[in-house]
Amino acid sequence: MPLSRRLALALAMLVALLAAPVLAQDQGALVPMIEVAEEQRGMWDRWTDFLVDFQRRANAEVATHMNAVQRGDDLGAFFLGLGIAFVYGIVHAFGPGHGKFIVMSYFVGRDANVARGVWMSVQIALVHVIAAVVLVWLADVILRSSAGIGLGDVPGVRAASFLIIAAIGLYMLYQAIRAALGYIDPAMALHGHSHSGGGHGHGHGHGHGHSEAAAPESAPESAHSHAHSHSEGHSHGESHGHSHAESASHSAASGISEASRTESRLIAFAAGIVPCPGAVLIMLYAVANNMIYPGFLLVGSMSIGIGLTICLLGVGAILARQTATRMLAAGDGGGTGVVMVRHAMNFGGAIIVTLIGLVSFVAFLDLPGSGF
Amino acid sequence: MIHAFPKTSAACLALALASAPLTPAHAHPDFFVKVKYELSFAEDALTALSLDWVFDVFYSDQALNTYDLDGDGAFSADETSALQEEIFAPLADEGYFVRVASGETPEPMQLSSFTPRMEGEQLVLSFTLTPLAPLDYQDTSVAFVTHDPRAYDFSLAEGEFLTVEGDFNALCRFRVEEGTGPLDGLPQTLRLLCPE
Numbered sequence: 001m002p003l004s005r006r007l008a009l010a011l012a013m014l015v016a017l018l019a020a021p022v023l024a025q026d027q028g029a030l031v032p033m034i035e036v037a038e039e040q041r042g043m044w045d046r047w048t049d050f051l052v053d054f055q056r057r058a059n060a061e062v063a064t065h066m067n068a069v070q071r072g073d074d075l076g077a078f079f080l081g082l083g084i085a086f087v088y089g090i091v092h093a094f095g096p097g098h099g100k101f102i103v104m105s106y107f108v109g110r111d112a113n114v115a116r117g118v119w120m121s122v123q124i125a126l127v128h129v130i131a132a133v134v135l136v137w138l139a140d141v142i143l144r145s146s147a148g149i150g151l152g153d154v155p156g157v158r159a160a161s162f163l164i165i166a167a168i169g170l171y172m173l174y175q176a177i178r179a180a181l182g183y184i185d186p187a188m189a190l191h192g193h194s195h196s197g198g199g200h201g202h203g204h205g206h207g208h209g210h211s212e213a214a215a216p217e218s219a220p221e222s223a224h225s226h227a228h229s230h231s232e233g234h235s236h237g238e239s240h241g242h243s244h245a246e247s248a249s250h251s252a253a254s255g256i257s258e259a260s261r262t263e264s265r266l267i268a269f270a271a272g273i274v275p276c277p278g279a280v281l282i283m284l285y286a287v288a289n290n291m292i293y294p295g296f297l298l299v300g301s302m303s304i305g306i307g308l309t310i311c312l313l314g315v316g317a318i319l320a321r322q323t324a325t326r327m328l329a330a331g332d333g334g335g336t337g338v339v340m341v342r343h344a345m346n347f348g349g350a351i352i353v354t355l356i357g358l359v360s361f362v363a364f365l366d367l368p369g370s371g372f
Numbered sequence: 373m374i375h376a377f378p379k380t381s382a383a384c385l386a387l388a389l390a391s392a393p394l395t396p397a398h399a400h401p402d403f404f405v406k407v408k409y410e411l412s413f414a415e416d417a418l419t420a421l422s423l424d425w426v427f428d429v430f431y432s433d434q435a436l437n438t439y440d441l442d443g444d445g446a447f448s449a450d451e452t453s454a455l456q457e458e459i460f461a462p463l464a465d466e467g468y469f470v471r472v473a474s475g476e477t478p479e480p481m482q483l484s485s486f487t488p489r490m491e492g493e494q495l496v497l498s499f500t501l502t503p504l505a506p507l508d509y510q511d512t513s514v515a516f517v518t519h520d521p522r523a524y525d526f527s528l529a530e531g532e533f534l535t536v537e538g539d540f541n542a543l544c545r546f547r548v549e550e551g552t553g554p555l556d557g558l559p560q561t562l563r564l565l566c567p568e
Contacts, residue, residue, distance in 0.1 A: 029410055029535035033545035041550065041559075049559065052525055056404050063429035063493075277402035277523065281430035288437050 051091055058088035062282065062298065069294050078294055082301045085282075089305020092278065099124055099271020100310045102165055102356055106267055107317035109172055109349015110260075117314040120264050125307025127272030128279070129300050135275050136283040159361060164270035166357025168263060172350035180343050271310075279303065321345055401525030404428040407518050408529045409562065413538040417506030418514055418564075421481065423470065425497040426529060432495035435459070435488075447488045456486050460497065468499065469526065471555055472516040474507050478554040510541060510566045517551055517561040528560050543567050 041049065065081030093100060103124070107117060279299045286295020328341055405425045412420040427435070439455040440447060447455060463469060464483070472479040481501035489496050507514055518526040528534075534546060544566035551561035 029537040030540075031532060032534065032536045032540065032542070034534060035545060035547050037547050037549035045557075045559075052401060055401060056525060056527065059404050059428050059430070278430070281402070281434055284437070285430045285433045288433055 051094055054091050055088060058084050058091070059278070062088065063285075066282075066285065066289070066291060066294065066298070070289055070291055081294075081298060085298045085301040086305040089302035089307075090309050091305075092276070092302070093306040093309035099267075100313045102267065102271050102353055103310055103314040104317040105349045105352035105356065106168075106172075107314055107349070108321055109176070109346050109353065111321070112260075112318050114315050114318055116260075116264065117318045118311055120268050121307045121311035121314055123265065123268035124272040124310055125303045127269055128275060128303045128306060131273050131275040132279045132283050132299050132303075133296065135280055136287055159365075160273075162270075162357050162361035164266060164357070166354055166361060168266055168270070169350055169352075169354025169357050171263075172353060173347070176343070176346035176350045179346060276302070276306065402523045403431045404525045405518075405527075406529040406533075407526050408533050408535075409516075410535045410537060411540075413509075413536065413540040414506065415539060416508065416510055416541065418503065418509050419506045419538070420484070420500050420502045421470065421472065421516060422485075422498065422500040423518065424529075425499075425526075426491070427495040427497070429493050432490070432493055435495045436490060439488075440490075445490055447490075452486075452488055455488050460486060460499070466520070468501065469520045469524065470501055470516065470518050471558070472501075472503065472507075472514070473551075473554040474509075474514050475512045476553045479503050479507060509544070509564050513563060513565060515551060515553075515555055515561050515563040517555050517558045519558045526560075534562065541566060 061084050062081055065077045065084065068077035069075075069081065103117075103120060279302050282302070283295050283299050286292055286298065324341060324345070405427055408424040408426070410422040411418060412422065435455065436445070439451050439458075441451060442448065460468070467481060468483065470481060472481055481503055483499060484502045485498075485500040487498045489498070520526060528548070544564055547563045547565055549561055549563055551558035555561050
């Protein structure tokens with residue numbers, strides 16, 4: 001080894017020895033040498049790191065602003081806190097949970113219009129807020145009786161929501177099977193009734209009295225549908241000659257039947273009924289520190305953010321389904337391709353919703369305590 | 373409408389991808405915890421791993437309101453017992469979210485002490501885990517991390533997050549890295565490296 005290299009090595013060792021803590025025996029705790037490796041994180045990991053880091057900061061910021069509100073320092077702090085809570089909700093909902101995957105799967109498996117996707121998101125946000133407030137109210141009542149309550153005391157609600165989701169998935173599957181067997185139109189699986197015209201698959205005979213106002217973005221299709229007679233005695237003969245894709249549009253634009261409303265409400269209820277633990281803690285903190293109304297508004301703001309994310313993803317799923325069927329309709333004139341894709345989406349959506357419910361329920365049964 | 377497909381489908385795909393993490397819930401924490409470690413060594417082996425979990429203000433407030441029944445801002449023996457039983461003990465099946473590996477082998481740890489306290493507005497849970505047998509760290513690389521894929525976000529505390537005490541070879545160093553082997557992919561894994 002050349003002399004210069006030996007000298008350099010010796011110098012490096014000397015520096016390391018001087019820089020390093022001496023042997024720590026009997027000298028109390030010492031800080032050792034620590035280096036931070038440059039982590040070769042993939043894009044997905046960096047994305048999740050960003051989401052987590054943002055939520056970490058937002059959580060601390062909301063606490064800081066709530067303290068400022070409590071001290072009466074600055075009303076501006078409160079409004080800033082509302083804004084942070086809103087963005088916190090948006091980012092938070094991009095992680096797993098909050099029913100967004102259920103909503104997406106549901107809308108992949110169902111013909112629906114954008115307004116319905118938005119409305120379901122609003123319902124989920126509302127249920128989220130109400131669930132958080134009710135839980136905190138219950139906690140407050142029970143705490144006052146010194147019994148104690150924690151988030152882990154909500155297993156019944158959690159289990160019930162998973163089972164409701166699984167039940168809706170199974171119902172969707174049942175309808176998808178009926179549609180595949182020709183009892184109902186694949187585009188009409190939601191409405192759950194058969195057509196007198198047998199297997200021709202038009203979207204007529206349902207939704208009488210529907211309003212175009214319910215689906216303004218679908219006005220062209222709606223106008224198309226109204227060109228037909230909706231009288232009791234009308235015929236669905238082949239003479240109509242319009243495509244299945246048009247039928248799908250008709251279905252999407254035809255308003256919402258009572259059955260689909262019930263189904264939507266159940267989905268929103270099941271997806272929203274398990275309150276966000278983070279929101280519950282904020283609400284509990286507000287109650288404990290006599291900031292009930294600011295706390296309510298903060299949780300509301302966070303829930304609106306959560307609802308917005310769910311809305312974006314739900315509407316994305318609706319548009320994806322509509323676009324896929326329209327594209328296929330343009331390609332094969334509304335023939336078997338559209339029907340097959342619609343069957344596939346009906347089955348796919350139903351199976352995913354069912355699996356989410358069942359897998360979540362099984363995982364829940366196996367879940368150790370993870371909080372209060 | 374067809375001409376709009378690429379834009380629409382790209383947006384839908386982006387949204388679908390953004391919502392994809394059904395699996396590890398790492399991006400969806402509800403409780404935020406800063407972690408500090410103190411490692412104890414004796415006779416060239418790691419004998420104990422002590423941790424401080426410093427909770428976020430909201431979680432801390434709920435814990436204080438739930439378990440500090442006499443309202444003195446501290447946890448008595450009875451209050452500690454209740455808190456441990458209800459919050460901490462259920463995490464035993466998960467190894468208290470602390471994963472330790474010696475080389476390629478996961479090392480089971482057992483709880484030897486537990487103390488809750490409040491530091492200002494924040495709950496601090498201090499506890500010590502010990503390996504079933506002291507871990508030789510000079511010949512075999514030891515690594516550890518605290519991680520929960522579900523609800524808790526554990527991250528290293530700012531500033532001094534690691535200290536050592538006892539018979540520790542000062543030529544060894546720690547590296548904060550992405551875990552490998554049994555700790556594969558876990559961020560902020562601490563690996564103890566010693567010169568050969």
